[in-house]
Amino acid sequence: xxxxxxxxxxxxxxxxxxxxxxxxxxxxxxxxxxxxxxxxxxxxxxxxxxxxxxxxxxxxxxxxxxxxxxxxxxxxxxxxxxxxxxxxxxxxxxxxxxxxxxxxxxxxxxxxxxxxxxxxxxxxxxxxxxxxxxxxxxxxxxxxxxxxxxxxxxxxxxxxxxxxxxxxxxxxxxxxxxxxxxxxxxxxxxxxxxxxxxxxxxxxxxxxxxxxxxxxxxxxxxxxxxxxxxxxxxxx
Amino acid sequence: xxxxxxxxxxxxxxxxxxxxxxxxxxxxxxxxxxxxxxxxxxxxxxxxxxxxxxxxxxxxxxxxxxxxxxxxxxxxxxxxxxxxxxxxxxxxxxxxxxxxxxxxxxxxxxxxxxxxxxxxxxxxxxxxxxxxxxxxxxxxxxxxxxxxxxxxxxxxxxxxxxxxxxxxxxxxxxxxxxxxxxxxxxxxxxxxxxxxxxxxxxxxxxxxxxxxxxxxxxxxxxxxxxxxxxxxxxxx
Numbered sequence: 001x002x003x004x005x006x007x008x009x010x011x012x013x014x015x016x017x018x019x020x021x022x023x024x025x026x027x028x029x030x031x032x033x034x035x036x037x038x039x040x041x042x043x044x045x046x047x048x049x050x051x052x053x054x055x056x057x058x059x060x061x062x063x064x065x066x067x068x069x070x071x072x073x074x075x076x077x078x079x080x081x082x083x084x085x086x087x088x089x090x091x092x093x094x095x096x097x098x099x100x101x102x103x104x105x106x107x108x109x110x111x112x113x114x115x116x117x118x119x120x121x122x123x124x125x126x127x128x129x130x131x132x133x134x135x136x137x138x139x140x141x142x143x144x145x146x147x148x149x150x151x152x153x154x155x156x157x158x159x160x161x162x163x164x165x166x167x168x169x170x171x172x173x174x175x176x177x178x179x180x181x182x183x184x185x186x187x188x189x190x191x192x193x194x195x196x197x198x199x200x201x202x203x204x205x206x207x208x209x210x211x212x213x214x215x216x217x218x219x220x221x222x223x224x225x226x227x228x229x230x231x232x233x234x235x236x
Numbered sequence: 237x238x239x240x241x242x243x244x245x246x247x248x249x250x251x252x253x254x255x256x257x258x259x260x261x262x263x264x265x266x267x268x269x270x271x272x273x274x275x276x277x278x279x280x281x282x283x284x285x286x287x288x289x290x291x292x293x294x295x296x297x298x299x300x301x302x303x304x305x306x307x308x309x310x311x312x313x314x315x316x317x318x319x320x321x322x323x324x325x326x327x328x329x330x331x332x333x334x335x336x337x338x339x340x341x342x343x344x345x346x347x348x349x350x351x352x353x354x355x356x357x358x359x360x361x362x363x364x365x366x367x368x369x370x371x372x373x374x375x376x377x378x379x380x381x382x383x384x385x386x387x388x389x390x391x392x393x394x395x396x397x398x399x400x401x402x403x404x405x406x407x408x409x410x411x412x413x414x415x416x417x418x419x420x421x422x423x424x425x426x427x428x429x430x431x432x433x434x435x436x437x438x439x440x441x442x443x444x445x446x447x448x449x450x451x452x453x454x455x456x457x458x459x460x461x462x463x464x465x466x467x468x469x470x471x472x
Contacts, residue, residue, distance in 0.1 A: 014401045109455050110447045165250045165404040165464060209443040211346045219345050228401065 002080035006206040007111045007160070008033035011075035012169045015218055016044070017231040019135035023072020024212035027055050030076050031069070033208075036113070038158060038177045039076025041067075044141045045130035047188045049158055049177040050078065056179050058186040060129035060146045064179070074212075077160055077170075083115050083200035090196045097194060098174050101161075101201065109163050111204040114174075116157040118197020124149045125178055125187030142235045148187060155180035157189060157197075162207075168228045169209060171236045238316035242442040243347045243396070244269035247311035248405045251454055252280070253467040255371035259308020260448035263291050266312050267305070269444075272349070274394060274413045275312025277303075280377045281366035283424045285394055285413040286314065292415050294422040296365035296382045300415070310448075313396055313406075319351050319436035326432045333430060334410050337397075337437065345399050347406075347440040352393040354433020360385045361414055361423030378471045384423060391416035393425060393433075398443075404464045405445060407472045 010025040023042030030037065035053040040046065047058045048067060055067040086104055089097060097116070102108050128145040135141065157178045162170035179186035212218045246261040259278030266273065266286075273286040283294045284303060291303040322340055325333060333352070338344050364381040371377065393414045398406035415422035448454045 012401060106455060107449075109457065109459065110449050164459065165248060168401040169405070203449065205447055205449040207445040207447070209445065211441055211443070213343075213346050213439065213441040219342060221345060223345065223400065 004080050004082040004202065005204055006079065006208050007113070007204040008078045008208045008210065009076070009170060010073070010210045011212060013075065013171055013232050013236070014168045014223060014226070014228045016075055016138045017226045017228050018221060018223070019137045019141060020218050020221060021074050021131065021135040021141065022215060022217060023074055024215050024218070025073055025076060026069060027067050027071045027073070028069030030073065030078050031055070034078030034080050036081040036158065037076060037078030038160065038175070039073045040128065041130060042072045042074060043130040043132055043135065044128040046127045047177055047186070048073070048076065049179050049186060051156060051158065051179065056183060056186060058127045058179070060127045062127070062146060062148055064183055064186055079113060079202070079204065081202065083202045086199045086201045088196070088198050089194060092194050094189070094191050101199065105201050105203070107203050111163070111207050112161050113202045114159045114161065115200050116194065116197045119154045119195045121193045121195050122149065122151050123153060123178060123192035124190040126190055127187040138231050138235050147190065148185065150185050153180050153185060155185070166207070167232065171232060175236060240316050240318040240438065241440055242315065242444050243349070243440040244314045244444045244446065245312070245406060246309065246446045247448060249311065249407055249468050249472070250404045250459060250462070250464045252311055252374045253462045253464050254457060254459070255373045255377060256454050256457060257310050257367065257371040257377065258451060258453060259310055260451050260454070261309055261312060262305060263303050263307045263309070264305030266309065266314050267291070270314030270316050272317040272394065273312060273314030274396065274411070275309045276364065277366060278308045278310060279366040279368055279371065280364040282363045283413055283422070284309070284312065285415050285422060287392060287394065287415065292419060292422060294363045296363045298363070298382065298384055300419055300422055315349060315438070315440065317438065319438045322435045322437045324432070324434055325430060327430070329429050330425070330427050337435065341437050341439070343439050347399070347443050348397050349438045350395045350397065351436050352430065352433045355390045355431045357429045357431050358385065358387050359389060359414060359428035360426040362426055363423045374467050374471050383426065384421065386421050389416050389421060391421070402443070403468065407468060411472060
């Protein structure tokens with residue numbers, strides 16, 4: 001029976017900061033931990049959004065393909081979906097949506113996921129372009145990204161919320177990815193205006209943090225001089 | 237088959253800081269996640285050290301009893317032991333032991349446990365005294381603790397190491413508990429001089445963080461004004 005109360009995470013946001021961008025988990029392995037999730041490919045290769053077991057890969061070109069089981073990632077989240085309705089919201093931007101979700105869910109001290117299915121009058125996303133070794137820092141790599149905007153679009157926003165004390169391991173607060181219903185538009189969400197949407201949520205009591213202990217670059221890196229909090233705020 | 241690569245944690249260090257000291261996991265439940273571990277009882281009731289499935293409870297009186305399955309805890313760690321030899325060390329204090337373990341294990345970017353079986357020329361431990369609701373902050377509660385010192389003693393030091401990015405969730409760096417071979421002396425370790433000891437370690441690739449989502453006090457607490465990093469440094 002799938003476990004619906006655990007959020008699985010491979011890698012940390014912190015390891016992306018100095019540019020530890022090697023793919024250390026395959027999509028095939030990640031999908032054992034959930035049918036729903038987000039992530040990025042090796043070398044910060046685009047943005048991934050997994051819905052109903054299908055891993056959509058939003059490339060820096062804007063194209064969306066289905067990722068193969070052999071795609072590797074330095075960072076990803078996954079869980080088995082069992083969302084419960086939270087609210088139907090109208091005319092809210094990202095900040096207001098996040099605020100209302102925290103207020104309604106009363107779950108800001110644990111991990112949870114949200115799913116918003118609705119119509120957006122405007123949405124802005126980004127997808128980073130894959131870089132190759134030697135990798136640069138997250139801030140430098142993220143400069144090489146495409147930003148996309150679209151008006152009047154229906155789709156699914158998949159988000160994860162992490163308590164602030166886990167900022168660094170994860171993104172403290174919300175982290176949203178999006179894909180349109182026609183699977184032609186998506187990415188890491190930078191901002192939006194939601195005309196009308198059904199918001200559902202799924203609360204976790206367990207955060208299963210998996211670390212790439214077989215990766216020598218990760219294990220030998222000295223994180224003490226990395227500005228993890230600053231870089232996450234800037235890039236996420 | 238027991239899982240030897242996962243460190244289980246219930247609660248966070250952060251929740252102790254404002255005094256969320258209610259027991260939210262029972263010893264019976266904790267022991268399903270490991271035969272080895274550490275923790276504290278409800279209300280910061282002493283110090284727990286679990287070895288070979290036996291949960292020893294060091295009270296503020298200095299007495300040591302076996303905890304029952306019904307004892308509840310606000311914070312605890314557990315794992316299934318399978319240690320590998322790391323080194324035999326002589327004439328080291330706590331700081332030097334920690335430094336050598338990090339250097340030898342090359343594992344400072346993941347969670348691991350250490351076990352030191354040896355003879356100590358001196359060791360200092362503490363055990364907090366149980367407080368009752370309304371609970372005070374960790375710093376205030378920890379003022380009401382007993383400090384014990386002992387010379388020439390053989391025993392087992394059980395420690396956990398957490399990467400610095402998880403400070404707040406766990407104690408960044410080392411967190412050691414101790415119990416003597418005769419089970420008459422123990423507690424949370426404040427300092428020691430090890431005459432000679434066998435150091436073994438066990439590396440984890442997964443940190444399973446369980447949160448007390450059924451506890452309203454925890455879920456409704458506003459952590460934004462708590463000095464989590466400062467209090468952990470002061471108390472641990």
